[in-house]
Amino acid sequence: MSDGNNHSNPFKIAQKQIQDCADILKLSRSTSDVLLHPMREFHVNFPVRMDDGTTKVFQGFRVQYNDAKGPTKGGIRFHPEETIDTVRALGAWMTWKCALLDLPLGGGKGGVICNPKELSNFELERISRGYIKAIGPFIGPDKDIPAPDVYTNPQIMAWMVDEYSSIVGKNQFGVITGKPLPLGGSPGRGDATARGGMYTLREAAKKVGLDLSKATVAIQGYGNAGCYAASLAESMFGSKIVAVCDSKGAVCCTNGICVPDVNAHKDKTSSVVACKGTEAMTNDELLALDVDVLVLAALESTITERNVDKVRAKIIVELANGPTTPEADEVLYKKGIHVIPDFLCNAGGVTVSYFEMVQNACMYYWEEKEIHEKLDRKMTRAYHEVFDTSEKYKINMRKAAYAVAVSRVVEAMKLRGWV
The missing domain is CATH 3.40.50.720 (NAD(P)-binding Rossmann-like Domain)
Structure with missing residues (x-):
């Protein structure tokens, strides 16, 4: 997760993949410039009281990469080697992932520099709440919807949704996905x-x-x-x-x-x-x-x-x-x-998270069998769209996936008058 050279810097890799796709699709320079950079990002530092009574300052990030197709969506990582470039890259990949599955969402990502393996449950809870308190003004069910990622889980999402609900003064389960079932989570999200x-x-x-x-x-x-x-x-x-x-x-x-x-x-x-x-x-x-x-x-x-x-x-x-x-x-x-x-x-996670958002908004929940069937249809359709594009352009599957996804984001950007 290094910020070093281009071979190990994930955001440089993501940018190269975008540029290769821009060349395949013959996009204008101005259009590719928009795609190559996150639209907005937040760097936060927040204090947390540790179990030994000391206070430690933790650093966190939230990147909202592109919201042309809808509110940004993406997980939150807790990792000792988290970097802003990792979060930028993951936010970019989330943008293309949501577009590839034709979800009405943009891409985002978040992270906190910490080592969960060295933290107690009480410390994890305070870090989770502190992070949400710091980024709370910039997220919401119709703005930016986080979810679990590396070293975060449904319990951490439960603490986060509770903290956000306290901030806005009402239950707002739709601000987070990947929640436990009793708090508006979706069947089928775990796997x-x-x-x-x-x-x-x-x-x-x-x-x-x-x-x-x-x-x-x-x-x-x-x-x-x-x-x-x-x-x-x-x-x-x-x-x-x-x-x-x-x-x-x-x-x-x-x-x-x-x-x-x-x-x-x-x-x-x-x-x-x-x-x-x-x-x-x-x-x-x-x-x-x-x-x-x-x-x-x-x-x-x-x-x-x-x-x-x-x-x-x-x-x-x-x-x-x-x-x-x-x-x-x-x-x-x-x-x-x-x-x-x-x-x-790996788009199954965000696809079922989208299903969770829909269920939260409607306050009506599907059975797990129905979730699996809907996911199967989405994933199968997306796979064949990518495979057919790969065959059409004689390019590898990753470049084909980019071609399908980026073209959808660009279409939304053009319709909105951004490019």
Whole structure:
């Protein structure tokens, strides 16, 4: 999550992807200039009383990247290495993600520099409330709607929505999505990111002629999305999970990992490392495994020029944001590896968040089966729009996803008279 050179700076990567798309669509310089920069961003510093009685100042960000198609939407990260450029990049990707799924939303993102692993629940609550108090004037159900992201969860969203409701003097559940069900959360939100990715994997497998019931799967990153991806790949397709990893290391089993055992081990030890019935390997070795499907569910810049030549999977499922650099993208495309790009693959989360917004506004809630059906239709349609565009322009899937999404944002901008 570095602010360093262009190869590791996520916003520089996002800008390069936008510029490449602008060239494909032959956009004017003024139009591409609007797309290359966030429309507004907020930097906040807020004091928090810690459990030991001291007061610590935390730094947070909120970027509202582009709202041409509607209120901005995007998660909030708690991470010790959070940077404004990471938040800018994620806000840009959220803009294209919402447009790609044809949601009436723009893109945003937020973050707080902190390490949740070193904080008590009481400290987490005070940080959550402090952040919302700081950015409260700039968000709202018709302005900017946050959601969970890395190291944030439904409980943190509950504290945030309560704080915002206190600020405005009324219950305002629609200001946040990814909430617990009793506070207006949506059924199906918990596994939405992974489930949406599995719907696109199903369609991709048809295109490349892969039988998912016989497929081997490796999962890089075993947090919320990676854990659900493992369970869903088994239950939906009968695929065999042969390797998983987290920040502490990787484990493998050629005969197939028992997903419930790994989940129980991770719950108990906070890591997949040393799970019974598995062998240890490095994270780099996992990326180079000869598997049918490689799921990337960790952080940015996982596959780069440094390791792309070692990747042997037939399909890459990008549940993480920005896991592949532009340089690596070109190599994967030439190798014939089918990449389901991040802001298509992981759009299930924001799509069900949108469903949550609709349900909050109507005060009428759908059953989980109906959520799954609506999500399936949205993800399947988006996948085929991207695939068809890829074939039309003879470009990789990421560039095709950009072409579809950016053209929709540009159309909205033109209709509003911005460009």
